Amino acid sequence: MASTAEPGEGIRLEELQLATRNRGMPLEGLRYDVTPIGMHYLLVHFDIPDVDADSWRLRIGGLVERPLELSLADLRRRPARTLPVTMECAGNGRARLDPRPLSQPWLVEAVGTATWTGTPLAGILADAGVRPDAVELVFTGADRGTQGDIEQDYQRSLTVAQATAPEVLLAYEMNGRPLEPQHGFPVRLLVPGWYGMTSVKWLTAIEAVAAPFEGYQQIEAYTFRESDDDPGQPVTRMRVRALMIPPGIPDFYTRVRSLDPGPTTLRGRAWGGFAPIVRVEVGIDGVWAEATLGPPLGEHAWRSWTYDWLAPPGEHTLSCRATDADGTTQPTVPAWNVKGLANNLVQDVAVTVRA
Ligand SMILES: Nc1nc2c(c(=O)[nH]1)N[C@H]1C(S)=C(S)[C@@H](COP(=O)(O)O)O[C@H]1N2
Numbered sequence: 001m002a003s004t005a006e007p008g009e010g011i012r013l014e015e016l017q018l019a020t021r022n023r024g025m026p027l028e029g030l031r032y033d034v035t036p037i038g039m040h041y042l043l044v045h046f047d048i049p050d051v052d053a054d055s056w057r058l059r060i061g062g063l064v065e066r067p068l069e070l071s072l073a074d075l076r077r078r079p080a081r082t083l084p085v086t087m088e089c090a091g092n093g094r095a096r097l098d099p100r101p102l103s104q105p106w107l108v109e110a111v112g113t114a115t116w117t118g119t120p121l122a123g124i125l126a127d128a129g130v131r132p133d134a135v136e137l138v139f140t141g142a143d144r145g146t147q148g149d150i151e152q153d154y155q156r157s158l159t160v161a162q163a164t165a166p167e168v169l170l171a172y173e174m175n176g177r178p179l180e181p182q183h184g185f186p187v188r189l190l191v192p193g194w195y196g197m198t199s200v201k202w203l204t205a206i207e208a209v210a211a212p213f214e215g216y217q218q219i220e221a222y223t224f225r226e227s228d229d230d231p232g233q234p235v236t237r238m239r240v241r242a243l244m245i246p247p248g249i250p251d252f253y254t255r256v257r258s259l260d261p262g263p264t265t266l267r268g269r270a271w272g273g274f275a276p277i278v279r280v281e282v283g284i285d286g287v288w289a290e291a292t293l294g295p296p297l298g299e300h301a302w303r304s305w306t307y308d309w310l311a312p313p314g315e316h317t318l319s320c321r322a323t324d325a326d327g328t329t330q331p332t333v334p335a336w337n338v339k340g341l342a343n344n345l346v347q348d349v350a351v352t353v354r355a
């Protein structure tokens with residue numbers, strides 16, 4: 001099967017089938033500091049597994065001094081931490097690439113922020129006693145399927161240093177409620193700052209291993225590659241991005257916006273996994289101006305911004321772009337890669353300001 005659509009080709013039924021299973025956050029959801037659970041984006045590679053909370057166990061094994069088997073009650077008895085975390089799918093923006101890699105065809109809406117509660121993974125790894133010869137931890141989910149002709153459990157790895165960062169949680173609550181089935185019930189890994197594929201849902205096992213993990217989701221699915229034979233670089237943290245709540249009212253089919261002329265406040269959020277957001281700019285028909293940043297919500301959560309616009313009658317294109325403390329900003333021409341990952345192209349919103 002071809003891995004990309006023909007240049008300019010419309011969405012295929014297989015892509016639509018994925019798009020109806022995996023929802024995006026409606027952009028008006030950017031109004032909330034914390035995304036309501038039912039509006040948070042969703043990405044499930046295979047099927048949502050049927051996990052029984054009473055018989056569920058998390059096994060920690062491999063190169064550890066003391067293998068552990070923990071129940072949900074065991075995890076809930078451990079020290080808890082609650083963090084607001086913005087999560088984005090690495091495939092966000094894929095459908096804007098041409099030729100389009102065939103996969104979940106996200107535009108810009110594969111993002112959400114939740115307050116996650118769980119126990120720090122570092123404490124569990126300390127109890128298990130990760131041996132000095134272990135280099136990585138492999139996280140396995142309860143879901144199974146075929147991807148790239150390989151039958152597999154969903155699995156990802158982190159180095160020991162990455163896995164023991166204090167913000168890495170085994171999360172059992174989202175917005176103060178037990179995880180819903182589609183978000184990883186009963187327990188998922190949560191790795192703030194990283195693209196979503198890292199945060200393995202329906203976690204069943206953590207294995208300490210002596211060599212870098214070479215599973216499909218690690219070295220094949222989430223690497224920046226310019227061609228099929230390029231081994232590529234791993235996709236890790238979220239690239240910097242700003243999004244805007246489309247102002248005014250939409251046309252049902254085209255989503256083009258209409259609004260009255262005069263003062264209007266444009267609002268949105270900005271985030272990135274490498275460094276804090278220090279600047280957001282709004283583009284009005286290609287002319288950039290400074291937006292005002294709201295207060296930070298937390299180290300790993302998006303930051304609100306506003307921009308007061310005196311909307312003149314006519315057709316306009318509104319854009320926004322974020323810059324982080326490293327000086328990194330967003331491209332106006334996307335960088336293409338085989339899997340269509342991390343396309344943080346600036347968002348454009350077409351509006352008609354009435355006469
Ligand atoms: N076990 C398992 N974990 C998974 C996935 C999956 O398909 N199976 N999808 C990953 C991807 S690609 C993303 S973007 C996030 C999405 O998390 P959410 O659906 O809770 O928003 O979960 C990640 N964890």
Ligand SMILES: [Mo]
Pocket residue numbers: 043088089090091196197
């Ligand atoms: Mo994803």
